[in-house]
Amino acid sequence: MTKPIETSKEGLPPLTKLLLEMGPLILFFLANSRPAYFTPWIGPLLPAEMSADHVGIFAATAVFMVATVIALIANYVLERRLPIMPLVSGIVVVSFGAMTLWLNDDLFIKLKPTIVNCLFGAILLGGLLLFNKPLLPIVFGSVFQLDEEGWRKLTFRWGVFFFVLAAINELVWRTQSTDFWVSFKVFGMTPITLAFAIAQTRLIMQHSPEDEAKS
Incomplete structure (x- = not known):
């Protein structure tokens, strides 16, 4: 029998992990469908000029970026470490989100x-x-x-x-x-x-x- 590869058994409670993973996505959806509720909070992140049909996706992008960073910080506070998948995904979210807002695309x-x-x-x-x-x-x-x-x-x-x-x-x-x-x-x-x-x-x-x- 081959020796098992061991992995850490410690981790966040399932509900907490689900909240940290799905929270930013749910806010992304809500901000896209109801941008007016979020623009007062993330207005400085939005492009100065944008067409009406892009307000939702740009608001959603800004909210997604902020929520992702908050989720990563919360994950680190609770676990004292950052799992690889959320960390890499978070870096790409912030990077590509910033390009979306900066280039208005x-x-x-x-x-x-x-x-x-x-x-x-x-x-x-x-x-x-x-x-x-x-x-x-x-x-x-x-x-x-x-x-x-x-x-x-x-x-x-x-x-x-x-x-x-x-x-x-x-x-x-x-x-x-x-x-x-x-x-x-x-x-x-x-x-x-x-x-x-x-x-x-x-x-x-x-x-x-x-x-x-x-x-």
């Missing part, structure tokens, strides 16, 4: 999910192909244990899945309205990701040390 915030998913997909698959090392436990900060074969399989699946998410994002923002894309980003991508994660349960159970010990 919502293309950059729409590209953010594509860039982040391609980045994580490249890291996971690159680690397997170039260094023969499953990087998923490092990237995810997982709270469970798997043997090496299990981590390799799971890393490969998630690496491919990240590229699929990137392709879906490209398809949606290029073919649908901005409002549809915002709604899909919040209420479409999350269920898709959750469904994929749940679908990996059998693999996780097959390669967990506890199950191997019982067999």
Whole structure:
């Protein structure tokens, strides 16, 4: 039996983690649909001149940036560390959000999910192909244990899945309205990701040390 790769079992309570992850996304959706409620707070971040049909997405972008930074700070205060995925995603949110507002072009915030998913997909698959090392436990900060074969399989699946998410994002923002894309980003991508994660349960159970010990 191969030695399991151990990961930290400490972490935030599930509800707190969900709030920190979904909070900025929910505010992103609300600010896009009701920008008037948010512009008094984030007005200085918005472009001096913008067309009426861009007010929502620009307000949403500014709110998303601020909420993401607050979520990262809260995460650090509660855990005394910053998980890799939220940190990298937060950096891209702030960077591409700033370009969106500075250049008065919502293309950059729409590209953010594509860039982040391609980045994580490249890291996971690159680690397997170039260094023969499953990087998923490092990237995810997982709270469970798997043997090496299990981590390799799971890393490969998630690496491919990240590229699929990137392709879906490209398809949606290029073919649908901005409002549809915002709604899909919040209420479409999350269920898709959750469904994929749940679908990996059998693999996780097959390669967990506890199950191997019982067999």
